[in-house]
Amino acid sequence: MSPAISVRHLTKDFRIGIRGLKLRAVDDLSLEVPRGQVFGLLGPNGCGKSTTLKIVLGLVAATAGEIGILGHPSATSAARRRTGFLPEAPYFHKFLTGRELVRYCAQLSGVASADLDAAVEDALGLAAMTEAASRPIGTYSKGMLQRIGFAQAVVHDPELVILDEPTAGVDPVGSAAIGRMIHAMRAKGKTVVLCSHLLGQVEQVCDRVAIMDRGKLVLEGAVDDVLARRDRHVMTIEAMTPAARAAAEAALEAHGAKVTSVTHPRRSLEDLFRELVTGSRDA
Amino acid sequence: MNDSLRRTLWISRVTFLEAVRQRFFAFLLLLGAAMVLSSVSLRVFDFGHGELKFIADFGFGGMFFFGSVLAVVMTAQLFFSEIDNKTALTLLAKPLSRAEFLLGKFCGAWAVLGVFIVVLAGLQGIVLWAREQELIALAEQSGKLPATFSVGGLGQLILMQWLRLGVVIAIVLAISALARTYSA
Numbered sequence: 031m032s033p034a035i036s037v038r039h040l041t042k043d044f045r046i047g048i049r050g051l052k053l054r055a056v057d058d059l060s061l062e063v064p065r066g067q068v069f070g071l072l073g074p075n076g077c078g079k080s081t082t083l084k085i086v087l088g089l090v091a092a093t094a095g096e097i098g099i100l101g102h103p104s105a106t107s108a109a110r111r112r113t114g115f116l117p118e119a120p121y122f123h124k125f126l127t128g129r130e131l132v133r134y135c136a137q138l139s140g141v142a143s144a145d146l147d148a149a150v151e152d153a154l155g156l157a158a159m160t161e162a163a164s165r166p167i168g169t170y171s172k173g174m175l176q177r178i179g180f181a182q183a184v185v186h187d188p189e190l191v192i193l194d195e196p197t198a199g200v201d202p203v204g205s206a207a208i209g210r211m212i213h214a215m216r217a218k219g220k221t222v223v224l225c226s227h228l229l230g231q232v233e234q235v236c237d238r239v240a241i242m243d244r245g246k247l248v249l250e251g252a253v254d255d256v257l258a259r260r261d262r263h264v265m266t267i268e269a270m271t272p273a274a275r276a277a278a279e280a281a282l283e284a285h286g287a288k289v290t291s292v293t294h295p296r297r298s299l300e301d302l303f304r305e306l307v308t309g310s311r312d313a
Numbered sequence: 314m315n316d317s318l319r320r321t322l323w324i325s326r327v328t329f330l331e332a333v334r335q336r337f338f339a340f341l342l343l344l345g346a347a348m349v350l351s352s353v354s355l356r357v358f359d360f361g362h363g364e365l366k367f368i369a370d371f372g373f374g375g376m377f378f379f380g381s382v383l384a385v386v387m388t389a390q391l392f393f394s395e396i397d398n399k400t401a402l403t404l405l406a407k408p409l410s411r412a413e414f415l416l417g418k419f420c421g422a423w424a425v426l427g428v429f430i431v432v433l434a435g436l437q438g439i440v441l442w443a444r445e446q447e448l449i450a451l452a453e454q455s456g457k458l459p460a461t462f463s464v465g466g467l468g469q470l471i472l473m474q475w476l477r478l479g480v481v482i483a484i485v486l487a488i489s490a491l492a493r494t495y496s497a
């Protein structure tokens with residue numbers, strides 16, 4: 031089976047100014063995104079990840095290289111029908127209601143008239159936007175804009191969903207909601223490509239990651255493989271007394287192991303925030 | 314209906330809805346209507362031309378002026394800002410060609426101008442008809458030939474105004490697209 035996205039030797043040069051100075055945004059990039067996984071594309075600003083996504087979607091022409099989506103050349107109608115896209119900081123027609131926007135996008139994506147109503151309501155439900163769907167988009171908060179953007183991206187039931195910074199500017203509660211939507215897509219067997227600066231979220235939701243720097247791929251692999259330090263171990267112990275600790279350290283040293291640090295486990299500020307404000311959703 | 318035409322129509326429909334729901338459409342429609350209605354009270358400045366011709370010229374002049382303002386503001390807002398705000402990226406990532414997108418935008422904006430012209434021209438027709446009835450009554454009292462206006466001529470003027478505004482939209486679309494290309 032062909033991968034969800036196949037990129038081979040992709041290079042993109044931009045010409046800048048009247049003299050046409052060359053700026054290489056993507057430099058001989060090759061990578062494959064397997065089907066049915068959540069794939070994180072990471073990198074600092076200007077590293078070429080958004081350009082790569084735009085080339086994959088056929089919005090920008092490549093200087094060199096080959097791109098395939100689900101076995102089709104990118105930028106073809108066949109590839110686009112099976113792909114959903116949420117751009118970074120989306121701005122939609124603010125005088126349309128959420129439902130009108132999702133319906134419009136479903137029509138443009140080729141959803142049959144007979145399936146239109148069900149597809150729109152399913153997408154709104156998945157994005158938890160059913161209640162606010164009759165309101166004009168101009169009245170939406172940033173988190174709601176991202177969620178309605180997610181609904182328009184998945185309304186035609188695509189096999190591949192590309193999300194460019196889906197949680198940019200969204201509070202932790204909204205960010206967690208988007209994380210749940212990504213999990214729901216994976217549970218349905220869809221492939222999700224996620225471009226984000228929120229490394230904590232990427233670590234939580236992604237199966238594989240690729241890191242780009244200055245247009246080049248510097249690392250690619252399964253999250254567990256690239257993050258695990260096989261030469262270190264962490265134990266979490268409850269009700270440990272000083273005597274128990276001394277005995278444990280002695281026992282470990284007797285087997286040639288060395289305790290290098292003992293600390294109290296911390297929860298993340300994001301977990302604490304979500305715990306405290308749970309249920310306060312921006313509907 | 315083939316898929317391409319259908320997609321173009323959907324883009325036109327949303328462009329139309331987006332434009333008519335904005336305040337500036339209603340505002341310019343009111344200004345245009347005020348200009349058409351004021352032509353009756355300004356007819357003393359007809360400079361020796363026929364009174365009905367003056368009313369028609371004044372009304373259609375206002376219609377073209379405010380129609381042009383609407384065409385420029387609406388097209389720039391609906392097209393240029395859509396590219397700038399990346400709304401266009403969302404749409405162009407769908408199975409939609411750039412030609413369909415552009416044509417849809419043009420047709421939607423032109424339809425808005427069509428409504429604008431038809432409403433104001435309808436008002437203009439009522440104003441002309443009312444004044445014509447007064448002039449006929451005056452002519453019958455004085456035994457002169459009454460001045461009249463041609464409904465067919467009015468229809469041709471409406472069509473010409475709409476075509477002219479279509480050219481304005483096309484120019485603004487071309488400038489917006491080129492400006493975006495060079496600033497990108």
